[in-house]
Amino acid sequence: MxxxxxxxxxxxxxxxxxxxxxxxxxxxxxxxxxxxxxxxxxxxxxxxxxxxxxxxxxxxxxxxxxxxxxxxxxxxxxxxxxxxxxxxxxxxxxxxxxxxxxxxxxxxxxxxxxxxxxxxxxxxxxxxxxxxxxxxxxxxxxxxxxxxxxxxxxxxxxxxxxxxxxxxxxxxxxxxxxxxxxxxxxxxxxxxxxxxxxxxxDFKDYALLLLDSKVKHTHLTSGYNDRRNEVEKGLAILKEHYPEVKTFRDLNEEQVTAVKEQLGDVIYRRCLFVVREIQRVLDAVAALEDQDFVKLGELMYKTHDGLSKNYEVSCEEIDFLVDAVRNDENVIGSRMMGGGFGGCSINLVKKEAVDGLIERVSKEYKEKYNITLKAYKVKVxxxxxxxxxxxxxx
CATH class of the missing domain: 3.30.230.10 (Ribosomal Protein S5; domain 2)
Incomplete structure:
Protein backbone atom coordinates (compact mmCIF):
# COMPACT_ATOMS: atom_id res chain seq x y z
CA MET A 1 0.00 0.00 0.00
CA ASP A 202 1.85 -5.13 20.16
CA PHE A 203 -1.70 -6.50 20.37
CA LYS A 204 -0.56 -10.10 19.66
CA ASP A 205 -3.63 -12.09 18.53
CA TYR A 206 -5.79 -8.99 18.14
CA ALA A 207 -6.11 -6.51 15.31
CA LEU A 208 -7.23 -2.89 15.31
CA LEU A 209 -10.30 -2.39 13.16
CA LEU A 210 -12.01 0.92 12.44
CA LEU A 211 -15.65 0.89 11.37
CA ASP A 212 -16.58 4.15 9.65
CA SER A 213 -20.24 5.06 10.16
CA LYS A 214 -20.01 7.39 7.13
CA VAL A 215 -22.11 9.93 9.04
CA LYS A 216 -21.07 13.33 10.33
CA HIS A 217 -23.84 15.11 12.20
CA THR A 218 -23.76 18.88 11.89
CA HIS A 219 -23.72 19.56 15.64
CA LEU A 220 -20.10 18.44 15.97
CA THR A 221 -18.82 22.03 16.34
CA SER A 222 -21.68 23.36 18.45
CA GLY A 223 -21.76 20.19 20.58
CA TYR A 224 -17.99 20.43 21.12
CA ASN A 225 -18.19 24.08 22.18
CA ASP A 226 -21.14 23.35 24.50
CA ARG A 227 -19.19 20.57 26.22
CA ARG A 228 -16.20 22.85 26.73
CA ASN A 229 -18.44 25.46 28.37
CA GLU A 230 -20.18 22.87 30.56
CA VAL A 231 -16.98 21.36 31.95
CA GLU A 232 -15.47 24.82 32.54
CA LYS A 233 -18.54 25.76 34.60
CA GLY A 234 -18.32 22.45 36.43
CA LEU A 235 -14.65 22.87 37.27
CA ALA A 236 -15.30 26.39 38.63
CA ILE A 237 -18.00 25.00 40.98
CA LEU A 238 -15.76 22.13 42.07
CA LYS A 239 -12.90 24.53 42.83
CA GLU A 240 -15.19 26.50 45.16
CA HIS A 241 -15.73 23.32 47.18
CA TYR A 242 -12.16 22.07 46.94
CA PRO A 243 -9.79 25.09 46.96
CA GLU A 244 -6.74 22.85 46.52
CA VAL A 245 -8.00 21.64 43.12
CA LYS A 246 -6.36 23.18 40.05
CA THR A 247 -7.50 20.81 37.27
CA PHE A 248 -9.74 17.79 36.73
CA ARG A 249 -6.63 15.71 37.29
CA ASP A 250 -6.75 16.65 40.98
CA LEU A 251 -10.29 15.30 41.45
CA ASN A 252 -11.74 11.86 42.08
CA GLU A 253 -15.18 10.43 41.45
CA GLU A 254 -16.28 10.71 45.08
CA GLN A 255 -15.51 14.44 45.19
CA VAL A 256 -17.57 15.06 42.04
CA THR A 257 -20.49 13.00 43.36
CA ALA A 258 -20.46 14.87 46.69
CA VAL A 259 -21.20 18.13 44.83
CA LYS A 260 -23.80 16.58 42.51
CA GLU A 261 -26.68 18.82 43.59
CA GLN A 262 -24.77 22.08 43.15
CA LEU A 263 -23.50 20.97 39.73
CA GLY A 264 -26.94 20.00 38.45
CA ASP A 265 -27.61 16.83 36.46
CA VAL A 266 -26.02 17.75 33.09
CA ILE A 267 -22.82 19.34 34.37
CA TYR A 268 -22.45 16.58 36.98
CA ARG A 269 -22.51 13.91 34.23
CA ARG A 270 -20.01 15.84 32.10
CA CYS A 271 -17.57 16.21 35.01
CA LEU A 272 -18.03 12.60 36.08
CA PHE A 273 -17.08 11.43 32.59
CA VAL A 274 -13.92 13.58 32.53
CA VAL A 275 -12.67 12.40 35.93
CA ARG A 276 -13.35 8.76 35.05
CA GLU A 277 -11.75 9.08 31.60
CA ILE A 278 -8.54 10.56 32.98
CA GLN A 279 -8.31 7.54 35.31
CA ARG A 280 -9.13 5.13 32.46
CA VAL A 281 -6.12 6.34 30.46
CA LEU A 282 -3.82 5.53 33.39
CA ASP A 283 -5.52 2.12 33.79
CA ALA A 284 -5.14 1.48 30.04
CA VAL A 285 -1.40 2.20 30.20
CA ALA A 286 -1.09 -0.33 33.05
CA ALA A 287 -3.12 -2.89 31.04
CA LEU A 288 -0.83 -2.41 28.01
CA GLU A 289 2.27 -2.82 30.16
CA ASP A 290 0.80 -6.09 31.52
CA GLN A 291 -0.35 -7.09 28.00
CA ASP A 292 -3.81 -7.50 29.50
CA PHE A 293 -5.77 -6.77 26.35
CA VAL A 294 -9.07 -7.99 27.82
CA LYS A 295 -8.77 -5.32 30.50
CA LEU A 296 -7.93 -2.72 27.84
CA GLY A 297 -11.03 -3.78 25.91
CA GLU A 298 -13.25 -3.42 28.99
CA LEU A 299 -11.94 0.12 29.48
CA MET A 300 -12.77 0.94 25.85
CA TYR A 301 -16.39 -0.19 26.33
CA LYS A 302 -16.62 1.89 29.52
CA THR A 303 -15.30 4.92 27.66
CA HIS A 304 -17.93 4.47 24.99
CA ASP A 305 -20.75 4.20 27.51
CA GLY A 306 -19.46 7.35 29.21
CA LEU A 307 -19.23 9.25 25.91
CA SER A 308 -22.71 8.11 24.93
CA LYS A 309 -24.62 8.54 28.21
CA ASN A 310 -22.72 11.07 30.34
CA TYR A 311 -20.85 13.24 27.85
CA GLU A 312 -23.54 12.73 25.19
CA VAL A 313 -21.33 13.13 22.13
CA SER A 314 -22.12 9.83 20.44
CA CYS A 315 -24.99 9.28 18.01
CA GLU A 316 -27.42 6.51 17.16
CA GLU A 317 -25.29 5.09 14.32
CA ILE A 318 -22.09 4.83 16.37
CA ASP A 319 -23.97 3.35 19.34
CA PHE A 320 -25.37 0.76 16.92
CA LEU A 321 -21.85 -0.17 15.72
CA VAL A 322 -20.56 -0.61 19.28
CA ASP A 323 -23.63 -2.59 20.38
CA ALA A 324 -23.34 -4.80 17.26
CA VAL A 325 -19.99 -6.17 18.49
CA ARG A 326 -20.51 -5.96 22.26
CA ASN A 327 -21.53 -9.60 22.67
CA ASP A 328 -19.29 -11.00 19.94
CA GLU A 329 -16.74 -13.36 21.51
CA ASN A 330 -14.15 -12.25 18.95
CA VAL A 331 -14.31 -8.59 19.98
CA ILE A 332 -12.79 -7.55 23.31
CA GLY A 333 -13.25 -3.78 23.07
CA SER A 334 -15.06 -1.12 21.06
CA ARG A 335 -15.79 2.58 21.39
CA MET A 336 -16.54 5.77 19.55
CA MET A 337 -13.33 7.56 18.55
CA GLY A 338 -12.85 11.28 18.04
CA GLY A 339 -15.02 14.35 18.56
CA GLY A 340 -18.25 12.44 18.16
CA PHE A 341 -21.62 12.77 16.42
CA GLY A 342 -20.38 10.39 13.72
CA GLY A 343 -17.01 9.15 12.47
CA CYS A 344 -15.52 5.77 13.42
CA SER A 345 -15.68 3.17 16.11
CA ILE A 346 -12.33 1.60 17.07
CA ASN A 347 -12.40 -2.15 17.79
CA LEU A 348 -9.99 -4.76 19.17
CA VAL A 349 -10.81 -7.95 17.26
CA LYS A 350 -9.27 -11.44 17.07
CA LYS A 351 -7.17 -11.39 13.90
CA GLU A 352 -8.78 -14.42 12.28
CA ALA A 353 -12.30 -13.03 12.85
CA VAL A 354 -11.84 -9.60 11.24
CA ASP A 355 -13.23 -10.32 7.77
CA GLY A 356 -16.25 -12.20 9.09
CA LEU A 357 -17.02 -9.38 11.50
CA ILE A 358 -16.82 -6.74 8.75
CA GLU A 359 -19.23 -8.79 6.64
CA ARG A 360 -21.74 -9.30 9.45
CA VAL A 361 -21.77 -5.72 10.79
CA SER A 362 -21.83 -4.21 7.28
CA LYS A 363 -24.95 -6.23 6.48
CA GLU A 364 -26.71 -5.27 9.73
CA TYR A 365 -25.76 -1.60 9.35
CA LYS A 366 -26.97 -1.48 5.75
CA GLU A 367 -30.30 -3.05 6.75
CA LYS A 368 -30.78 -0.61 9.61
CA TYR A 369 -29.61 2.70 8.09
CA ASN A 370 -29.21 1.99 4.37
CA ILE A 371 -25.59 3.23 4.66
CA THR A 372 -22.62 1.33 3.24
CA LEU A 373 -20.14 0.86 6.08
CA LYS A 374 -16.42 1.40 5.45
CA ALA A 375 -13.92 -0.71 7.36
CA TYR A 376 -10.21 0.07 7.81
CA LYS A 377 -7.71 -2.46 9.11
CA VAL A 378 -4.92 -0.41 10.66
CA LYS A 379 -1.54 -1.02 12.26
CA VAL A 380 0.41 1.23 14.61
Whole structure:
Protein backbone atom coordinates (compact mmCIF):
# COMPACT_ATOMS: atom_id res chain seq x y z
CA MET A 1 0.00 0.00 0.00
CA UNK A 2 2.77 2.43 0.97
CA UNK A 3 4.81 1.63 -2.16
CA UNK A 4 1.72 2.01 -4.33
CA UNK A 5 0.96 5.45 -2.85
CA UNK A 6 4.58 6.58 -3.33
CA UNK A 7 4.48 5.41 -6.94
CA UNK A 8 1.21 7.20 -7.62
CA UNK A 9 2.49 10.50 -6.19
CA UNK A 10 5.85 10.23 -7.96
CA UNK A 11 4.10 9.66 -11.29
CA UNK A 12 1.68 12.54 -10.72
CA UNK A 13 4.61 14.85 -9.88
CA UNK A 14 6.41 13.87 -13.11
CA UNK A 15 3.28 14.47 -15.18
CA UNK A 16 2.55 17.81 -13.53
CA UNK A 17 6.05 19.29 -13.34
CA UNK A 18 7.88 17.40 -16.06
CA UNK A 19 10.67 16.33 -13.68
CA UNK A 20 11.55 13.77 -11.03
CA UNK A 21 10.77 14.86 -7.45
CA UNK A 22 13.83 15.47 -5.28
CA UNK A 23 12.19 14.20 -2.08
CA UNK A 24 9.32 11.96 -0.95
CA UNK A 25 7.73 12.34 2.48
CA UNK A 26 5.10 10.30 4.32
CA UNK A 27 2.92 11.67 7.10
CA UNK A 28 0.49 9.35 8.92
CA UNK A 29 -3.05 9.69 10.24
CA UNK A 30 -3.70 8.71 13.84
CA UNK A 31 -5.99 6.80 16.15
CA UNK A 32 -6.59 7.37 19.84
CA UNK A 33 -6.78 4.16 21.89
CA UNK A 34 -8.44 5.91 24.84
CA UNK A 35 -8.65 9.38 26.40
CA UNK A 36 -11.43 11.15 24.53
CA UNK A 37 -12.41 14.77 25.21
CA UNK A 38 -9.74 15.06 27.90
CA UNK A 39 -7.12 16.88 25.82
CA UNK A 40 -8.79 20.20 26.76
CA UNK A 41 -9.55 18.98 30.30
CA UNK A 42 -5.96 18.63 31.54
CA UNK A 43 -5.90 14.88 31.06
CA UNK A 44 -3.71 12.38 29.25
CA UNK A 45 -4.36 10.84 25.84
CA UNK A 46 -3.10 7.61 24.29
CA UNK A 47 -2.80 8.13 20.52
CA UNK A 48 -0.74 6.30 17.90
CA UNK A 49 0.19 6.95 14.28
CA UNK A 50 -1.27 4.46 11.78
CA UNK A 51 -0.30 3.02 8.42
CA UNK A 52 -2.51 5.37 6.43
CA UNK A 53 -0.54 8.25 4.95
CA UNK A 54 -0.46 11.54 3.14
CA UNK A 55 2.43 11.27 0.65
CA UNK A 56 4.25 14.35 -0.68
CA UNK A 57 6.59 14.51 -3.69
CA UNK A 58 8.61 17.73 -3.43
CA UNK A 59 11.26 19.71 -5.30
CA UNK A 60 12.45 23.26 -4.70
CA UNK A 61 12.19 26.05 -7.31
CA UNK A 62 14.58 28.94 -7.74
CA UNK A 63 12.28 31.93 -8.18
CA UNK A 64 9.95 31.81 -5.16
CA UNK A 65 7.23 30.22 -7.28
CA UNK A 66 5.13 27.74 -5.23
CA UNK A 67 2.91 25.16 -6.94
CA UNK A 68 0.65 22.73 -5.10
CA UNK A 69 -1.15 19.83 -6.77
CA UNK A 70 -3.79 17.78 -4.94
CA UNK A 71 -3.83 14.54 -6.90
CA UNK A 72 -6.99 13.15 -5.25
CA UNK A 73 -8.99 16.28 -6.11
CA UNK A 74 -7.14 17.01 -9.36
CA UNK A 75 -6.82 20.63 -8.22
CA UNK A 76 -3.84 22.99 -8.38
CA UNK A 77 -2.92 26.19 -6.59
CA UNK A 78 0.01 28.52 -7.32
CA UNK A 79 1.40 31.57 -5.55
CA UNK A 80 4.71 33.31 -4.89
CA UNK A 81 6.60 32.92 -1.64
CA UNK A 82 6.84 36.73 -1.38
CA UNK A 83 3.06 37.21 -1.63
CA UNK A 84 1.05 38.14 1.45
CA UNK A 85 -0.23 34.81 2.76
CA UNK A 86 -3.94 34.78 3.65
CA UNK A 87 -6.61 32.04 3.87
CA UNK A 88 -8.27 31.21 0.54
CA UNK A 89 -11.55 29.62 -0.53
CA UNK A 90 -10.02 26.24 -1.44
CA UNK A 91 -9.99 24.65 2.02
CA UNK A 92 -7.23 22.10 1.30
CA UNK A 93 -4.85 24.91 0.33
CA UNK A 94 -5.23 26.54 3.77
CA UNK A 95 -3.52 23.58 5.48
CA UNK A 96 -0.38 24.48 3.50
CA UNK A 97 -0.73 28.26 3.69
CA UNK A 98 -1.31 28.16 7.47
CA UNK A 99 1.97 26.31 8.00
CA UNK A 100 3.88 28.52 5.57
CA UNK A 101 2.53 31.64 7.29
CA UNK A 102 3.91 30.41 10.64
CA UNK A 103 7.34 29.80 9.10
CA UNK A 104 7.44 33.19 7.37
CA UNK A 105 6.42 34.89 10.63
CA UNK A 106 9.46 33.28 12.26
CA UNK A 107 11.68 34.78 9.57
CA UNK A 108 12.94 31.56 7.97
CA UNK A 109 14.71 31.83 4.61
CA UNK A 110 13.09 29.50 2.08
CA UNK A 111 12.81 29.04 -1.65
CA UNK A 112 9.75 28.15 -3.71
CA UNK A 113 8.66 24.55 -4.28
CA UNK A 114 6.61 22.17 -6.38
CA UNK A 115 4.49 19.66 -4.47
CA UNK A 116 2.20 16.86 -5.55
CA UNK A 117 0.38 14.93 -2.82
CA UNK A 118 -2.14 12.15 -2.34
CA UNK A 119 -3.64 10.45 0.71
CA UNK A 120 -4.81 7.07 1.97
CA UNK A 121 -6.01 8.69 5.23
CA UNK A 122 -9.81 8.73 4.82
CA UNK A 123 -11.27 12.24 4.96
CA UNK A 124 -13.90 12.97 7.61
CA UNK A 125 -13.44 9.66 9.43
CA UNK A 126 -11.76 11.21 12.48
CA UNK A 127 -8.26 9.98 11.58
CA UNK A 128 -6.77 13.47 11.35
CA UNK A 129 -6.00 13.77 7.68
CA UNK A 130 -5.63 17.54 8.24
CA UNK A 131 -2.90 17.09 10.88
CA UNK A 132 -1.10 14.67 8.54
CA UNK A 133 -1.06 17.32 5.78
CA UNK A 134 0.08 20.13 8.09
CA UNK A 135 2.81 18.11 9.77
CA UNK A 136 4.00 16.43 6.58
CA UNK A 137 4.35 19.80 4.86
CA UNK A 138 6.09 21.39 7.87
CA UNK A 139 8.41 18.41 8.14
CA UNK A 140 9.24 18.59 4.40
CA UNK A 141 10.12 22.30 4.45
CA UNK A 142 12.19 21.78 7.60
CA UNK A 143 14.23 19.04 5.88
CA UNK A 144 14.61 20.71 2.47
CA UNK A 145 15.54 24.18 3.76
CA UNK A 146 17.39 23.09 6.94
CA UNK A 147 15.19 25.18 9.22
CA UNK A 148 16.33 23.43 12.39
CA UNK A 149 12.83 22.85 13.79
CA UNK A 150 12.25 20.18 16.40
CA UNK A 151 9.44 17.63 16.08
CA UNK A 152 7.57 19.54 18.78
CA UNK A 153 7.93 22.79 16.80
CA UNK A 154 6.44 21.06 13.75
CA UNK A 155 3.47 19.74 15.74
CA UNK A 156 2.78 23.14 17.33
CA UNK A 157 3.06 24.93 13.97
CA UNK A 158 0.56 22.45 12.52
CA UNK A 159 -1.83 23.07 15.40
CA UNK A 160 -1.55 26.84 15.04
CA UNK A 161 -2.16 26.58 11.28
CA UNK A 162 -5.37 24.68 12.04
CA UNK A 163 -6.49 27.38 14.52
CA UNK A 164 -5.69 30.36 12.31
CA UNK A 165 -6.15 29.32 8.67
CA UNK A 166 -8.63 26.44 8.99
CA UNK A 167 -10.65 27.81 11.91
CA UNK A 168 -10.70 24.65 14.04
CA UNK A 169 -9.68 25.17 17.67
CA UNK A 170 -8.15 21.70 18.02
CA UNK A 171 -6.01 20.31 20.83
CA UNK A 172 -2.41 19.21 20.20
CA UNK A 173 -3.00 15.43 20.13
CA UNK A 174 -3.50 14.95 16.37
CA UNK A 175 -0.39 16.79 15.24
CA UNK A 176 1.70 15.33 18.07
CA UNK A 177 0.73 11.76 17.19
CA UNK A 178 1.39 12.31 13.49
CA UNK A 179 4.93 13.61 14.09
CA UNK A 180 5.98 11.54 17.14
CA UNK A 181 4.42 8.20 16.16
CA UNK A 182 6.57 5.10 16.72
CA UNK A 183 5.96 1.67 15.22
CA UNK A 184 4.06 -0.70 17.55
CA UNK A 185 3.93 1.94 20.30
CA UNK A 186 1.26 4.25 21.67
CA UNK A 187 2.13 7.66 23.10
CA UNK A 188 0.97 8.64 26.56
CA UNK A 189 0.82 12.39 26.12
CA UNK A 190 0.29 14.98 28.83
CA UNK A 191 -1.70 17.64 26.97
CA UNK A 192 -0.62 20.32 29.47
CA UNK A 193 3.14 19.97 29.53
CA UNK A 194 3.61 17.99 26.25
CA UNK A 195 5.65 15.47 28.24
CA UNK A 196 5.23 12.06 26.65
CA UNK A 197 6.30 8.47 26.95
CA UNK A 198 6.02 5.48 24.64
CA UNK A 199 4.32 2.24 25.64
CA UNK A 200 4.57 -0.97 23.64
CA UNK A 201 1.36 -1.75 21.77
CA ASP A 202 1.85 -5.13 20.16
CA PHE A 203 -1.70 -6.50 20.37
CA LYS A 204 -0.56 -10.10 19.66
CA ASP A 205 -3.63 -12.09 18.53
CA TYR A 206 -5.79 -8.99 18.14
CA ALA A 207 -6.11 -6.51 15.31
CA LEU A 208 -7.23 -2.89 15.31
CA LEU A 209 -10.30 -2.39 13.16
CA LEU A 210 -12.01 0.92 12.44
CA LEU A 211 -15.65 0.89 11.37
CA ASP A 212 -16.58 4.15 9.65
CA SER A 213 -20.24 5.06 10.16
CA LYS A 214 -20.01 7.39 7.13
CA VAL A 215 -22.11 9.93 9.04
CA LYS A 216 -21.07 13.33 10.33
CA HIS A 217 -23.84 15.11 12.20
CA THR A 218 -23.76 18.88 11.89
CA HIS A 219 -23.72 19.56 15.64
CA LEU A 220 -20.10 18.44 15.97
CA THR A 221 -18.82 22.03 16.34
CA SER A 222 -21.68 23.36 18.45
CA GLY A 223 -21.76 20.19 20.58
CA TYR A 224 -17.99 20.43 21.12
CA ASN A 225 -18.19 24.08 22.18
CA ASP A 226 -21.14 23.35 24.50
CA ARG A 227 -19.19 20.57 26.22
CA ARG A 228 -16.20 22.85 26.73
CA ASN A 229 -18.44 25.46 28.37
CA GLU A 230 -20.18 22.87 30.56
CA VAL A 231 -16.98 21.36 31.95
CA GLU A 232 -15.47 24.82 32.54
CA LYS A 233 -18.54 25.76 34.60
CA GLY A 234 -18.32 22.45 36.43
CA LEU A 235 -14.65 22.87 37.27
CA ALA A 236 -15.30 26.39 38.63
CA ILE A 237 -18.00 25.00 40.98
CA LEU A 238 -15.76 22.13 42.07
CA LYS A 239 -12.90 24.53 42.83
CA GLU A 240 -15.19 26.50 45.16
CA HIS A 241 -15.73 23.32 47.18
CA TYR A 242 -12.16 22.07 46.94
CA PRO A 243 -9.79 25.09 46.96
CA GLU A 244 -6.74 22.85 46.52
CA VAL A 245 -8.00 21.64 43.12
CA LYS A 246 -6.36 23.18 40.05
CA THR A 247 -7.50 20.81 37.27
CA PHE A 248 -9.74 17.79 36.73
CA ARG A 249 -6.63 15.71 37.29
CA ASP A 250 -6.75 16.65 40.98
CA LEU A 251 -10.29 15.30 41.45
CA ASN A 252 -11.74 11.86 42.08
CA GLU A 253 -15.18 10.43 41.45
CA GLU A 254 -16.28 10.71 45.08
CA GLN A 255 -15.51 14.44 45.19
CA VAL A 256 -17.57 15.06 42.04
CA THR A 257 -20.49 13.00 43.36
CA ALA A 258 -20.46 14.87 46.69
CA VAL A 259 -21.20 18.13 44.83
CA LYS A 260 -23.80 16.58 42.51
CA GLU A 261 -26.68 18.82 43.59
CA GLN A 262 -24.77 22.08 43.15
CA LEU A 263 -23.50 20.97 39.73
CA GLY A 264 -26.94 20.00 38.45
CA ASP A 265 -27.61 16.83 36.46
CA VAL A 266 -26.02 17.75 33.09
CA ILE A 267 -22.82 19.34 34.37
CA TYR A 268 -22.45 16.58 36.98
CA ARG A 269 -22.51 13.91 34.23
CA ARG A 270 -20.01 15.84 32.10
CA CYS A 271 -17.57 16.21 35.01
CA LEU A 272 -18.03 12.60 36.08
CA PHE A 273 -17.08 11.43 32.59
CA VAL A 274 -13.92 13.58 32.53
CA VAL A 275 -12.67 12.40 35.93
CA ARG A 276 -13.35 8.76 35.05
CA GLU A 277 -11.75 9.08 31.60
CA ILE A 278 -8.54 10.56 32.98
CA GLN A 279 -8.31 7.54 35.31
CA ARG A 280 -9.13 5.13 32.46
CA VAL A 281 -6.12 6.34 30.46
CA LEU A 282 -3.82 5.53 33.39
CA ASP A 283 -5.52 2.12 33.79
CA ALA A 284 -5.14 1.48 30.04
CA VAL A 285 -1.40 2.20 30.20
CA ALA A 286 -1.09 -0.33 33.05
CA ALA A 287 -3.12 -2.89 31.04
CA LEU A 288 -0.83 -2.41 28.01
CA GLU A 289 2.27 -2.82 30.16
CA ASP A 290 0.80 -6.09 31.52
CA GLN A 291 -0.35 -7.09 28.00
CA ASP A 292 -3.81 -7.50 29.50
CA PHE A 293 -5.77 -6.77 26.35
CA VAL A 294 -9.07 -7.99 27.82
CA LYS A 295 -8.77 -5.32 30.50
CA LEU A 296 -7.93 -2.72 27.84
CA GLY A 297 -11.03 -3.78 25.91
CA GLU A 298 -13.25 -3.42 28.99
CA LEU A 299 -11.94 0.12 29.48
CA MET A 300 -12.77 0.94 25.85
CA TYR A 301 -16.39 -0.19 26.33
CA LYS A 302 -16.62 1.89 29.52
CA THR A 303 -15.30 4.92 27.66
CA HIS A 304 -17.93 4.47 24.99
CA ASP A 305 -20.75 4.20 27.51
CA GLY A 306 -19.46 7.35 29.21
CA LEU A 307 -19.23 9.25 25.91
CA SER A 308 -22.71 8.11 24.93
CA LYS A 309 -24.62 8.54 28.21
CA ASN A 310 -22.72 11.07 30.34
CA TYR A 311 -20.85 13.24 27.85
CA GLU A 312 -23.54 12.73 25.19
CA VAL A 313 -21.33 13.13 22.13
CA SER A 314 -22.12 9.83 20.44
CA CYS A 315 -24.99 9.28 18.01
CA GLU A 316 -27.42 6.51 17.16
CA GLU A 317 -25.29 5.09 14.32
CA ILE A 318 -22.09 4.83 16.37
CA ASP A 319 -23.97 3.35 19.34
CA PHE A 320 -25.37 0.76 16.92
CA LEU A 321 -21.85 -0.17 15.72
CA VAL A 322 -20.56 -0.61 19.28
CA ASP A 323 -23.63 -2.59 20.38
CA ALA A 324 -23.34 -4.80 17.26
CA VAL A 325 -19.99 -6.17 18.49
CA ARG A 326 -20.51 -5.96 22.26
CA ASN A 327 -21.53 -9.60 22.67
CA ASP A 328 -19.29 -11.00 19.94
CA GLU A 329 -16.74 -13.36 21.51
CA ASN A 330 -14.15 -12.25 18.95
CA VAL A 331 -14.31 -8.59 19.98
CA ILE A 332 -12.79 -7.55 23.31
CA GLY A 333 -13.25 -3.78 23.07
CA SER A 334 -15.06 -1.12 21.06
CA ARG A 335 -15.79 2.58 21.39
CA MET A 336 -16.54 5.77 19.55
CA MET A 337 -13.33 7.56 18.55
CA GLY A 338 -12.85 11.28 18.04
CA GLY A 339 -15.02 14.35 18.56
CA GLY A 340 -18.25 12.44 18.16
CA PHE A 341 -21.62 12.77 16.42
CA GLY A 342 -20.38 10.39 13.72
CA GLY A 343 -17.01 9.15 12.47
CA CYS A 344 -15.52 5.77 13.42
CA SER A 345 -15.68 3.17 16.11
CA ILE A 346 -12.33 1.60 17.07
CA ASN A 347 -12.40 -2.15 17.79
CA LEU A 348 -9.99 -4.76 19.17
CA VAL A 349 -10.81 -7.95 17.26
CA LYS A 350 -9.27 -11.44 17.07
CA LYS A 351 -7.17 -11.39 13.90
CA GLU A 352 -8.78 -14.42 12.28
CA ALA A 353 -12.30 -13.03 12.85
CA VAL A 354 -11.84 -9.60 11.24
CA ASP A 355 -13.23 -10.32 7.77
CA GLY A 356 -16.25 -12.20 9.09
CA LEU A 357 -17.02 -9.38 11.50
CA ILE A 358 -16.82 -6.74 8.75
CA GLU A 359 -19.23 -8.79 6.64
CA ARG A 360 -21.74 -9.30 9.45
CA VAL A 361 -21.77 -5.72 10.79
CA SER A 362 -21.83 -4.21 7.28
CA LYS A 363 -24.95 -6.23 6.48
CA GLU A 364 -26.71 -5.27 9.73
CA TYR A 365 -25.76 -1.60 9.35
CA LYS A 366 -26.97 -1.48 5.75
CA GLU A 367 -30.30 -3.05 6.75
CA LYS A 368 -30.78 -0.61 9.61
CA TYR A 369 -29.61 2.70 8.09
CA ASN A 370 -29.21 1.99 4.37
CA ILE A 371 -25.59 3.23 4.66
CA THR A 372 -22.62 1.33 3.24
CA LEU A 373 -20.14 0.86 6.08
CA LYS A 374 -16.42 1.40 5.45
CA ALA A 375 -13.92 -0.71 7.36
CA TYR A 376 -10.21 0.07 7.81
CA LYS A 377 -7.71 -2.46 9.11
CA VAL A 378 -4.92 -0.41 10.66
CA LYS A 379 -1.54 -1.02 12.26
CA VAL A 380 0.41 1.23 14.61
CA UNK A 381 3.12 2.89 12.52
CA UNK A 382 5.95 5.39 12.77
CA UNK A 383 5.43 9.15 12.49
CA UNK A 384 6.18 11.64 9.72
CA UNK A 385 9.33 10.69 7.84
CA UNK A 386 11.33 11.10 4.67
CA UNK A 387 10.77 8.07 2.48
CA UNK A 388 14.19 6.45 2.25
CA UNK A 389 13.86 4.79 -1.13
CA UNK A 390 13.00 7.81 -3.18
CA UNK A 391 16.02 7.28 -5.44
CA UNK A 392 15.78 3.49 -5.57
CA UNK A 393 14.19 3.36 -8.99
CA UNK A 394 10.57 3.73 -7.98
Missing amino acids: KKKLVQLVTTSFKEKFNAEPAHIFLSPGRINIIGEHVDYNDGFVLPAAINKYVCFAVSETENGECNLYAKDLDESYSFNLNDDIKPVEQMWVNFFLGVLYQLKERGFAMKGFNISFSSTVPMGAGLSSSAAVECGFGYALNKIFNLGLTKQDIALIGQKAEHTFVGVNCGIMDQFASVFGKKNHVIKLDCNTLEYEYHKA AKGTTIYKEQHAGI
